[in-house]
Amino acid sequence: MDKRLKNLRKTMDREVFAQLKFTESHKKSIREKIKQATHSDEEILIAIMQLLVQEKTGYQLVSLLQSRGILNFKENEGALYVILHRLELKGILTSSWQEDGAKFYQLNKKGCRLLKKVEEQPLSNHMSFKEIFEG
Amino acid sequence: MKELTVEWIQVQDKELVIDEIMDRYGQEILQLAYSYVNSVAVAEDLTQEIFIKCYKNLYRYSGKSKFRTWLWQIAINHCKDFLKSWYNKNIIPATDYFPNHISEKESIEEAVIQHEEDHELMSAVMKLPTKYKEVIYLFYYEELLIKDIALVTKTGTNTVKTRLRRAKSLLKEMLEE
Numbered sequence: 001m002d003k004r005l006k007n008l009r010k011t012m013d014r015e016v017f018a019q020l021k022f023t024e025s026h027k028k029s030i031r032e033k034i035k036q037a038t039h040s041d042e043e044i045l046i047a048i049m050q051l052l053v054q055e056k057t058g059y060q061l062v063s064l065l066q067s068r069g070i071l072n073f074k075e076n077e078g079a080l081y082v083i084l085h086r087l088e089l090k091g092i093l094t095s096s097w098q099e100d101g102a103k104f105y106q107l108n109k110k111g112c113r114l115l116k117k118v119e120e121q122p123l124s125n126h127m128s129f130k131e132i133f134e135g
Numbered sequence: 136m137k138e139l140t141v142e143w144i145q146v147q148d149k150e151l152v153i154d155e156i157m158d159r160y161g162q163e164i165l166q167l168a169y170s171y172v173n174s175v176a177v178a179e180d181l182t183q184e185i186f187i188k189c190y191k192n193l194y195r196y197s198g199k200s201k202f203r204t205w206l207w208q209i210a211i212n213h214c215k216d217f218l219k220s221w222y223n224k225n226i227i228p229a230t231d232y233f234p235n236h237i238s239e240k241e242s243i244e245e246a247v248i249q250h251e252e253d254h255e256l257m258s259a260v261m262k263l264p265t266k267y268k269e270v271i272y273l274f275y276y277e278e279l280l281i282k283d284i285a286l287v288t289k290t291g292t293n294t295v296k297t298r299l300r301r302a303k304s305l306l307k308e309m310l311e312e
Contacts, residue, residue, distance in 0.1 A: 001303045004256050008275045011253040020169055022161035026179065030157065030186045031150075037187060 039070050048083065049115045052093060055106035058084065087111070141198030153190045160203065161186075163277075164210050170272040171214035172223075173261050181217055185210045200286065207287040211269070218265060259309040267302035270295055 039047075044065075051064050058081060062073050065080075073080040084105055087093045092111030096104050107115065139159075144152050164185055169178035188209055196205055217223055260271050273284045281299075285292045 001307055004252070005271070005275045005303070005306075007253045008257060008260065008271070009278075011250075011257045012276060015254060015257065016169070017166055020165060020175060020178070022157075022165045022182070026161065026165075026182065027154070027157050030183050031153075033183060033187055034153065034190050038191070 038072065044070055044072060045083070046115070046118060048080075048087075049092075049107055049111060049118075052105055052107045053112065053115070055096075055104045057102050057104055059102075061105070139202040141196060141202075144193060144196060144202070149190065149193060152193065153186065156189065156202075156206070157186060160206055164206070167207070167210055167272075167277075168214055170261075170268065170276070171211075171218060171265065177217075181214055185213050188213060204283065204286055208289065211287055215265065255310060256306070259306050262309070263302060263305060267298055267305060270298045271302050271306075274299060 047065060047068055047070060048061065051061055056064070058077065061084075062077055062080060065072075066074060084093070084095070088095060088105075092108060092114055093105055094108050095106075098104060139152075139155070147155075161182070165178055165182045168181040168185070169175065172178055172181065185206075189206055192209070196202065200208075260268060263271065269288060270284060273279045273287070274281070279287070281292050281295050284290075284295045288295070
């Protein structure tokens with residue numbers, strides 16, 4: 001049996017895999033799907049800021065982002081808290097603990113001004129955004 | 136071919152990384168998926184989903200295992216999930232027809248017989264239950280080491296050895312019928 005199985009590779013290459021090729025068009029459609037399924041850092045950041053004009057918890061934020069089609073934080077909420085923390089350090093949002101133990105986040109004045117500024121800019125020139133992300 | 140390193144993956148643009156990954160591993164992942172589902176159309180779909188999953192989870196790759204091992208774990212998991220899924224069990228007649236074709240150009244009788252035997256064996260392999268089929272495929276087609284098969288299938292080396300032995304005796308029975 002071992003000896004016969006040694007031929008398996010050749011046989012499969014010849015009879016099956018000769019017609020099975022991973023092509024440029026496969027790659028292209030994967031790239032397109034990825035594009036649909038993911039959003040750029042900037043799009044995500046704008047969405048977060050827009051949602052935080054009114055105060056919200058991280059948990060609410062995840063589900064609201066999801067309903068906007070941003071699934072990046074589903075099963076990965078940690079990443080969202082990293083961003084929130086960074087925004088807080090940049091001084092554009094404030095957080096507060098409620099009595100029931102939930103933490104609420106809200107854009108402050110500086111944050112609202114920044115949001116307004118980026119919404120007016122064409123997407124290509126969000127320099128201030130790069131700073132936040134790489135900050 | 137050098138393995139992709141975790142440093143490289145983290146530093147590069149993600150689009151570029153996934154392109155490189157597809158160039159390197161696209162063909163083998165497509166074939167691997169085929170070995171599980173025995174259907175070109177389904178294998179193509181699964182391959183697409185596997186690379187999207189890979190892309191989304193790139194940040195989780197820690198460099199503890201080789202990148203290829205990590206990718207294969209994702210792929211194998213995904214294929215097995217598909218086989219277990221309601222969708223597979225209820226919607227798709229999942230297998231391609233295996234024609235008993237022998238190339239017409241074949242003129243030497245012995246070669247024909249040899250091809251026929253090889254073909255029979257391959258069909259038998261494809262009909263094995265998944266846990267046996269995968270070890271046969273990984274060992275004889277991909278020529279992975281037992282310990283690497285254990286890694287990508289998330290089992291132990293003894294399990295792999297036992298399954299290989301059992302797979303071979305199953306094949307023997309099937310071919311003798």
